[in-house]
Amino acid sequence: MALLKQLNALIWSWSEMLGAAKRRAALLPLVLYGAVQVCLLLLVAGFAYRPLTSFVAPALRWRLGEAALHYPNNFFALRTVLGQTDPFLAVFLGALTTGAAVLLFAAHYGGDRGRFRAAWAASARRYWAIVAVVAIVVVASQLLNAIPFSVFGELAEENASRFRLVRALTIGVVMAVQALLVYAVPFILIGGAGLGRAIGRSASLAATTPVTTYLIVAVPAALELIPAWLSKKSATIAYTFAPEFLLVIMIIWVVTIALVNYATFGAATRFFMHATQDDAAAGVRR
Amino acid sequence: MTRFTMTSSRLRPLTIVLIIVVGIATTACETADEIRGRYAAEKLAWQAAKLSQAVGRNPDLATDEMRAGIAAKYREIVSSFPPPAGDVAGLSTEAVDIAFLAGQSRLILAGLAVKEDDLDEAARLYASVRDSYAFDRTLVLEGSFSLASVEERKDRWEEAVRVYEELLDRWPPAESSDAPPDARILRTPLYVAGGYQLRGDGNRAGAWYGRARDYYRDWISRWPGTLTAERAASLTAESFTHEERWDDAARAYLDFDRLHGDPENRASVWLGLAEIYETRLARRDLATQYYGRVEEEYRDDLSGAAAAIALARADLSAGRPRHAAARLEDVVERFGDEQTVAATAMHYLALAREMNDEWDKAAVTFYELARKYPTTIYGLTAHLHVAERYGAMGESEAAAGALERAAEHYSRVVRDHASTRAELVARAYLIDTRIEQEAWVDAASMLVETAELFPDSAASPAMLLQASEIYGRRLDDVARAQGVLEALIRAYPDGPWAEEAGRRAEALGR
Incomplete structure (x- = not known):
């Protein structure tokens, strides 16, 4: 697809996604996912309140050691807790919510008023296929993100700016992997494809529309830079204001993740539908 | 009977499981309570510490409410978590942590009471830590030493001694024989x-x-x-x-050297011995022997340099300036970056050259000393020494020139080292120089200016008295002299300085 056409398709997908947001389409699955994350954060932040202590404290001690049970360490541990649990949440719960969101977006773009329960049930029917796709994305992202620290660890001390460049490049590669698989869930749920075929077709669609697909994934992801920057300042924030502010920052992060997912899957589903219709038309024409 | 047996045999495993579950739940609840308690105490301590930091950073902006808030937080910890009753061996980690935090809070509260001059309350809190937190050595020692210090502040020396005695009886000097x-x-x-x-x-x-x-x-x-x-x-x-x-001291140092001497501590032991032999027991031979050993074995250390300077001093006393100069030149060359050692060595080197009838070389060395190490005591006195020497030789013009160079040097130090201890010392020498030059106006104004700049210095009231004397006697400016005395009385209203100033003002008025 020509560059101009790709950019045109990208802008159109985003405008459609914003239209869906205006009508609050497909919000519920992502709100549900965010709510689970917020609950997790609240459990850690409020572990010293009855009756949470009895079951949250042992879990915290198990994962992060005795230090996490002291004030204000539990607030500093929020990011670690989210980091440790999110891969599992993303795979096992995120698979369902992503699937439901894709179906609800598709219904909205098709002119229907999608029903959450039906979307959830349809998503659950292809649960393991979606789990596999999300697991591949999560594992690949985790491995790639670990490369700068394990391979170029010494560079961080020797040349900080070069290390930052390596990290930026790695994030770019992670985005590319995510872009290759971004249409896999729509192919499974809307296109009715099997796991292997969905992955193959998603990669093929991404490869033929690299600019649109990459920007659909990368531009919303840039939003995460804001809470990430705030989180880096956590010590300053805790000492200047109060450690409890760290909970607010983590909630902002969760909301940002929800927005990023909404924008990515909203635009990806729209573009997927557009591209596969074009494909069909092309097939007809052939 | 059969039914009973059946029921009891069915119930028995269930009862056991139930007992275990209830037991675990009870233990978990107890631990959970302690975790909650510790968390609450830590939160209060954090808030108090944060408030305390805020007050410390901006004391002018701190309100009484903020200050009261700090004490209130610590008081809440103290009242919520009483000292542990008896031995803590059976307590959980959380309970011990809580007790430690409560003990620390008592110490901080006591410190706040000391600041408020409420010494009785401080003593009560320190005593409570000493008596009730025996499980933690650091808390008890801090409580005991602080209690003794408060007793001393209350002028109850015998009470303080009792605290020290009890401390020595109860606590060994280290946690164990292996610990420092x-x-x-x-x-x-x-x-x-x-x-x-x-x-x-x-x-x-x-x-x-x-x-x-x-x-x-x-x-x-x-x-x-x-x-x-x-x-x-x-x-x-x-x-x-x-x-x-001194004989016993020398013997004790020799014993120490024999039993515990090693390359790390031997230099200071030998220097101490040499000093005792030299200055207290008039055994110059032994002193020289020990200084020589330090000079030889610790050549590259500061202790070696100190020994070399001491030996050079001995050479000077014995009229051997050439020997002294050779040693001192070596020290100056090798320890030029060590300000105090190098300045001392250079001072004695200049004296050695002076004794050796090389006055021109000596003067150059004195000037170099002032230039290289301007804020050391020898650097500050170098110019005055040159002036004195010219004065003694009857070369009044050269002496006046040296005094002027001294004044320039002190002015430079005052300018380059403003608001430091060096400024105060340089000002004192500058005033002496102006008095030596009979530049009375400069001397008097400098005295007043220095006293105003360093009002907390012990020398300041005397400076104002001296200034008033110069105005009154040397410059015949009685009004100015009276003004300075009045300023002195205003600045230091209590004590002997104000009385003396009052007497002098009265005498001037007559």
Whole structure:
């Protein structure tokens, strides 16, 4: 697809996604996912309140050691807790919510008023296929993100700016992997494809529309830079204001993740539908 | 019967499981309560510390409410978490943490009470830590030493001594024979002896010096070959120097050298011995021997340089300036970056050259000393020495020139080292120079200016008195002299300075 056409398709997908947001389409699955994350954060932040202590404290001690049970360490541990649990949440719960969101977006773009329960049930029917796709994305992202620290660890001390460049490049590669698989869930749920075929077709669609697909994934992801920057300042924030502010920052992060997912899957589903219709038309024409 | 047996056999495993579940739940609840309690205490302590930091950072903006808030937080911890009853061996980690935090809060509250001059409350809190937190050595020691210090502030020296005595009886100088000793505990008997000496009670001071040595002997025999034994042996020698029993002190240092001497500590022991032999026992031969050993074996250390300077001083006293100069030139060359050592060596080098009838070379060395190390005591006095020497040689013009160079040097130090201790010292020398030059106007205005710049300096009231005298006697400016005396009375209204100023003002008025 020509560059101009790709950019045109990208802008159109985003405008459609914003239209869906205006009508609050497909919000519920992502709100549900965010709510689970917020609950997790609240459990850690409020572990010293009855009756949470009895079951949250042992879990915290198990994962992060005795230090996490002291004030204000539990607030500093929020990011670690989210980091440790999110891969599992993303795979096992995120698979369902992503699937439901894709179906609800598709219904909205098709002119229907999608029903959450039906979307959830349809998503659950292809649960393991979606789990596999999300697991591949999560594992690949985790491995790639670990490369700068394990391979170029010494560079961080020797040349900080070069290390930052390596990290930026790695994030770019992670985005590319995510872009290759971004249409896999729509192919499974809307296109009715099997796991292997969905992955193959998603990669093929991404490869033929690299600019649109990459920007659909990368531009919303840039939003995460804001809470990430705030989180880096956590010590300053805790000492200047109060450690409890760290909970607010983590909630902002969760909301940002929800927005990023909404924008990515909203635009990806729209573009997927557009591209596969074009494909069909092309097939007809052939 | 059969039914009963059946029921009981069915119930038995269930009962056991139930008991285990209830047991675990109860234990979990107890631990959960303690975790919650510790968390709450830590939160209060964090908030109090944060408030305290805020007050410390901006004391002018701090309100009374903020200050009261700090104490209130610590008071809440203290009231919510009473001291543990009895032994803490059976307590959970959380409970011990809570007790430690509560003990620390008591210490901080006591510190706040000291700041408020509420010494009785402070003593009560410190005593409570000492008596109720025996499970933690650091808390008890802090409580005990602080309690003794408060008793001293309350002028209750005997009470303080009782606290120290109890501390020495209850707590060994280190946690174990392998651990490093607590210098405060080891020094306590010497401190008490010194306290009696200061109060003019020679008998008790002597008794405590004896007791200190018994204490050190005891720990040397209990933990031989340890760091505690080494420090105790060193303090034994120090106790003799406090009592000015120089023969015994030398013997104790020799014992120390024999039993605990190693390359790390030997230089200071030998220097100490040499000084005792040189200045107290008039055994110059032994002093020279020890200085020589330090100079030879610690050539590249500061102690080696100090020994070389001491030997050079001995050469100068014995009329051997050439020998002294050779040693000192070597020290200056090798330790040029060590300000104090290099300045001292250069000062004696200049004196050696002066003694060797090389006055021009000596003068150059004095000027170089002032230029290279301007804020050291020898650097500051170098120009004045040159001026004095020219004066003694009857070369009044050269002496006046040297005095002017001295004044320039002091002005430069005042300018380049503003708001430091060096500024105050340089100002004092500049004033002396102006008086020497009979530049009375400059001297008087400098005195007033310096006293105003350093109002907390002990020398400032005397400077104002001297300024008023110069205005009155040298410059015949009685009004100015009166003005300075009035300023002195306003600045230091209580005490002998104001009385003296009042008497002088009255005399000027007559």
